[in-house]
Amino acid sequence: MRLPAKRTAISIVVLIAFTTGMLVAPYADARVQSTKSQKKQIKPQKKQIKPQNREKRPLRRAGKDYKVKKGAEVAAKVRKLKESNKNVRAALKLFEDKKRTPKIDSSFTINGSLGSLKTGLNNRGQLFRNVSFEQQSSISGDYIEIIFVPVLSLDMEWQGTVISELYDSGGNIVGEYVAESVLIMPDPNFYAWDEIYEAPVYNGVVEPAIAEPGMFTNVELGVPLDQQVLSIQMYQANPSSSIRVVPASYVQGAARLRAWANCTFGWCGGAGVNCVGTTLWSADVLSSSCFASGCGNDAIACAWETIWQ
Numbered sequence: 001m002r003l004p005a006k007r008t009a010i011s012i013v014v015l016i017a018f019t020t021g022m023l024v025a026p027y028a029d030a031r032v033q034s035t036k037s038q039k040k041q042i043k044p045q046k047k048q049i050k051p052q053n054r055e056k057r058p059l060r061r062a063g064k065d066y067k068v069k070k071g072a073e074v075a076a077k078v079r080k081l082k083e084s085n086k087n088v089r090a091a092l093k094l095f096e097d098k099k100r101t102p103k104i105d106s107s108f109t110i111n112g113s114l115g116s117l118k119t120g121l122n123n124r125g126q127l128f129r130n131v132s133f134e135q136q137s138s139i140s141g142d143y144i145e146i147i148f149v150p151v152l153s154l155d156m157e158w159q160g161t162v163i164s165e166l167y168d169s170g171g172n173i174v175g176e177y178v179a180e181s182v183l184i185m186p187d188p189n190f191y192a193w194d195e196i197y198e199a200p201v202y203n204g205v206v207e208p209a210i211a212e213p214g215m216f217t218n219v220e221l222g223v224p225l226d227q228q229v230l231s232i233q234m235y236q237a238n239p240s241s242s243i244r245v246v247p248a249s250y251v252q253g254a255a256r257l258r259a260w261a262n263c264t265f266g267w268c269g270g271a272g273v274n275c276v277g278t279t280l281w282s283a284d285v286l287s288s289s290c291f292a293s294g295c296g297n298d299a300i301a302c303a304w305e306t307i308w309q
Contacts, residue, residue: 051186052194052214052258054266062115063144063300068287070108078107078149081163086204087178091161094180094206095151100222102161103150108283111145112300141166141174144303148281151222156185158193158281159221162257164307177307180206181257182219183281191276191291192265195258197221210255256307263302268295 081088082104092102145165152159159182166175182197197219199209209217216230268291275290285291 049184049186049194049196051190051192052262054192055259055262056266057263057302057305059267059298059301059305060118061301061304063112063297063302063304064115066110066112066292066296066300068108068110068283068292070106070283074107074109074147075105078104078147078163085176085178087176087201088161088163090204090206091163091178091180091201092149095161095222098222100151103153106153107147107149108286109145109147110286110296110299111143112297113143114141114300114304141304141308142169143167143171144300144308146303152224153280153282154224155279156188157225158183164257164303166308175308177256179257180209180221182216182221182225183261184225185279185281188279191279193261193281195255195261198255198257200253200256210253210258212255212258215255215258259306260299260302263306264295264299267298267302 078088082092083089092104095102143166145167147163147165148158148160149163150158150160160180162179162181164177165173168174178201180197180199180201181195183193183195185191185193194214196214196216197209198215200207209215209219211217218230219225220228275294276285276288278285286296
């Protein structure tokens with residue numbers, strides 16, 4: 001009698017263990033799935049930003065002799081500007097203070113000349129401001145250079161400092177615009193770039209980011225966008241959370257670099273990715289025969305229309 005009883009007890013114990021395992025296993029599996037789900041949810045995602053509407057604005061002056069430069073010569077110029085120009089120095093220092101060093105050796109420029117002003121379209125005059133932004137007599141610019149100093153360069157995303165200079169026929173600077181900029185390529189199948197952040201630099205001070213529809217004002221510069229929490233509401237007329245004391249002389253204008261990108265790719269139509277073969281904003285892409293022939297001179301003409309007018 002004792003042997004059957006012992007066997008019965010063992011059977012009961014095995015049954016209990018098996019039943020408990022069946023109950024625990026789904027719970028453990030659920031915890032694993034929950035953990036995986038949580039990890040999936042908190043993983044940063046690429047910002048889905050709709051492309052801007054392109055404006056193919058009338059160009060009052062044609063661009064010509066478009067070219068791209070990179071290498072030691074450009075890097076040396078940026079370093080010289082950092083020493084002698086308070087706006088460039090302030091722009092680069094903003095990144096340096098955040099321990100996100102500008103990649104000066106990877107800087108590049110696009111440059112070119114301007115054709116004659118078209119008759120009958122000069123309704124806004126030709127008054128310029130020199131580097132100190134004091135109004136001068138009527139001076140016509142003849143040559144444009146835009147320098148890009150990267151801090152972060154990824155697929156479909158570029159962050160850094162942009163320095164645009166306008167020269168007269170004698171090689172003298174008659175205009176300058178410096179700004180922190182974030183460029184993105186919203187459509188992976190269409191090589192056209194938009195700007196979503198622009199903070200101008202005046203009198204050695206990086207001013208608040210320009211607030212206009214389609215622009216973010218709370219970007220953490222130097223950090224990939226997919227690692228940031230950006231405001232869903234990109235633009236507010238008077239955001240109380242972003243009130244800052246700024247110099248009385250500072251008047252926030254339109255985002256010039258954004259308008260430049262809009263105009264440039266409005267004219268070139270956005271060469272397809274198959275044409276340029278990449279989703280980067282770089283000297284190699286901008287100097288490619290495909291971009292240069294389809295967009296290069298338009299980029300110079302658009303700089304005149306958007307940055308200097």
